[in-house]
Amino acid sequence: ATSTFVPAVVVGSGYGASVSALRLGAAGVRTLMLEMGQLWNTPAADGNVFCTMVNPDQRAMWFKTMTEAPLDTLLWLPVINKQINSYAGVLDRVDFPNMKVYVGRGVGGGSLVNGGMAVTPTKDSFPDILPGVDVDEMYTTYYPLANRMLGVNSVDPNWWNTTDCYQFARVGRDDAAKAGFSTAFVPNVYDFDYMEQEALGQVPKSALNCEVIYGNNHGKRSLDKSYVPAALGTGNVTLKTLTKVTGIGRNADGTYAVNTSTVDTNGNTTSSQTVNCKYLFLGAGVLGTMNLLLQARETGTLPALSQQFGQNWGPNGNIMTARANWKPTGSVQSGMPTLGIDARNQAVPVFAEIAPMPANFELFISLYLAITKSPERGSFSYDPTSGQARLNWGPSQKDFAENAAKTLFDKVNAANGTIYRYDLFSGNRAFGDDFCYHPLGGAVLGSATDMYGRVPGYPGLYVNDASLIPGWTGVNPFVTITALAERNMARVIPTDNITN
Numbered sequence: 172a173t174s175t176f177v178p179a180v181v182v183g184s185g186y187g188a189s190v191s192a193l194r195l196g197a198a199g200v201r202t203l204m205l206e207m208g209q210l211w212n213t214p215a216a217d218g219n220v221f222c223t224m225v226n227p228d229q230r231a232m233w234f235k236t237m238t239e240a241p242l243d244t245l246l247w248l249p250v251i252n253k254q255i256n257s258y259a260g261v262l263d264r265v266d267f268p269n270m271k272v273y274v275g276r277g278v279g280g281g282s283l284v285n286g287g288m289a290v291t292p293t294k295d296s297f298p299d300i301l302p303g304v305d306v307d308e309m310y311t312t313y314y315p316l317a318n319r320m321l322g323v324n325s326v327d328p329n330w331w332n333t334t335d336c337y338q339f340a341r342v343g344r345d346d347a348a349k350a351g352f353s354t355a356f357v358p359n360v361y362d363f364d365y366m367e368q369e370a371l372g373q374v375p376k377s378a379l380n381c382e383v384i385y386g387n388n389h390g391k392r393s394l395d396k397s398y399v400p401a402a403l404g405t406g407n408v409t410l411k412t413l414t415k416v417t418g419i420g421r422n423a424d425g426t427y428a429v430n431t432s433t434v435d436t437n438g439n440t441t442s443s444q445t446v447n448c449k450y451l452f453l454g455a456g457v458l459g460t461m462n463l464l465l466q467a468r469e470t471g472t473l474p475a476l477s478q479q480f481g482q483n484w485g486p487n488g489n490i491m492t493a494r495a496n497w498k499p500t501g502s503v504q505s506g507m508p509t510l511g512i513d514a515r516n517q518a519v520p521v522f523a524e525i526a527p528m529p530a531n532f533e534l535f536i537s538l539y540l541a542i543t544k545s546p547e548r549g550s551f552s553y554d555p556t557s558g559q560a561r562l563n564w565g566p567s568q569k570d571f572a573e574n575a576a577k578t579l580f581d582k583v584n585a586a587n588g589t590i591y592r593y594d595l596f597s598g599n600r601a602f603g604d605d606f607c608y609h610p611l612g613g614a615v616l617g618s619a620t621d622m623y624g625r626v627p628g629y630p631g632l633y634v635n636d637a638s639l640i641p642g643w644t645g646v647n648p649f650v651t652i653t654a655l656a657e658r659n660m661a662r663v664i665p666t667d668n669i670t671n
């Protein structure tokens with residue numbers, strides 16, 4: 172293995188990591204970004220970078236032989252998931268007992284596979300999301316900055332009201348209203364002007380071609396089109412892909428040693444290198460950051476890490492459910508959600524995204540991803556056999572969130588004469604309660620780290636991703652992850668005198 176030095180290393184290239192890299196680069200700090208997934212910019216033989224959801228291939232999943240879409244079956248039939256070749260694909264699902272966590276792999280992290288919903292939480296809810304963080308500063312400076320940098324835009328309500336591709340959302344709105352629930356439009360990073368052109372048949376289709384969880388070939392402003400090129404454009408940031416950080420430690424001179432392993436798209440190791448740095452920013456997402464920190468603490472390469480690392484994890488109260496509608500929800504459905512049932516003012520707040528189920532034919536299904544204010548928290552412990560952090564989440568820890576979602580959707584069903592679908596989630600269940608899209612926590616701000624993501628006892632070591640947030644954001648999390656990352660960088664770069 173070779174060894175090299177760079178002033179700053181950023182692990183990962185998702186929201187927290189790409190903000191970190193841009194702000195370091197803009198401050199003149201030479202920075203290396205390390206991402207275990209691919210840079211998704213090269214069309215395959217079919218002319219597309221990504222595959223679709225209805226016709227998935229090896230590009231869909233991170234080294235799996237079967238796709239792992241969140242809905243297992245349709246009419247109890249295994250028609251959704253397909254056999255594929257093992258390859259460095261874009262979506263990963265990491266399975267723990269009672270909880271499966273979906274993550275994106277590639278330059279841009281979760282932004283490559285997510286629904287693009289760009290939601291700023293209400294100011295009133297913020298003190299419960301990130302206790303101790305200056306609310307006014309977030310809402311006057313960092314939320315607006317994050318929205319601007321991410322390219323957030325809103326659907327034209329007139330178009331939305333008439334287009335076939337949001338019939339599912341209009342039905343969802345009307346059904347909610349019958350039960351006395353209001354809905355709220357949510358902004359997105361998908362370019363709605365482009366989507367309108369898709370509907371007119373003027374441009375290649377992406378959101379209207381069943382593309383979302385395996386990547387969007389067009390229209391979506393994922394991080395590889397926003398923060399990452401801005402970071403590279405500073406001239407101080409370099410990016411190394413298909414390169415996984417396998418371990419971190421500290422050298423005698425106080426610099427950090429970052430061990431890396433580079434693979435080809437078939438998973439064969441092509442090289443290994445140790446990168447030494449003065450400043451190390453962990454932005455590998457909750458699972459990646461937990462792996463590195465718990466391994467370092469338990470194997471003794473960073474022995475002074477506190478026991479707080481690994482605590483206070485939550486799935487943002489995620490619960491998926493579906494109703495059997497008798498009204499048509501539309502055979503063409505945009506992959507990008509635009510509306511949520513807004514029950515955030517209830518005793519147990521719920522914000523339920525009205526999700527598409529794009530299939531190119533009429534399914535009469537109303538699908539939802541509910542975000543509930545569940546107080547349940549899990550923790551990570553280190554598994555020496557695999558060298559990975561293992562999530563501890565008990566079989567009944569889903570109950571609170573499931574009950575909150577059930578209370579809401581029982582009312583929606585009663586008001587509309589509809590029932591739950593039991594054929595979509597394995598085990599004949601109405602609720603998809605054993606997986607999440609929104610992992611949050613594990614390196615919580617103000618308990619594991621200081622109030623800006625600094626790791627106590629290790630000057631120059633920072634956490635800057637979703638692991639800082641203690642388990643719940645009330646709405647979809649990436650705008651909050653981005654805004655918090657901006658706030659932290661604005662503080663630590665000048666205060667800690669971060670330079671080459």
Ligand code: FDA
Nearest residue numbers: 183185186187207280281285286288416456459637648649
């Ligand atoms: P993120 O997970 O984005 O990035 C981490 C990166 O680090 C990944 O690219 C990973 O490959 C890399 N990495 C990990 N370990 C590494 C290592 N050891 N070495 C090198 N690289 C490593 N949110 C929202 O607000 N609106 C939405 O609509 C949705 N929808 C949605 C759908 C689906 C299917 C998913 C999976 C997720 C969402 N989300 C979402 C959630 C959102 O995408 C998520 O919260 C953020 O991506 C988390 O951002 P982070 O910066 O923490 O890491």
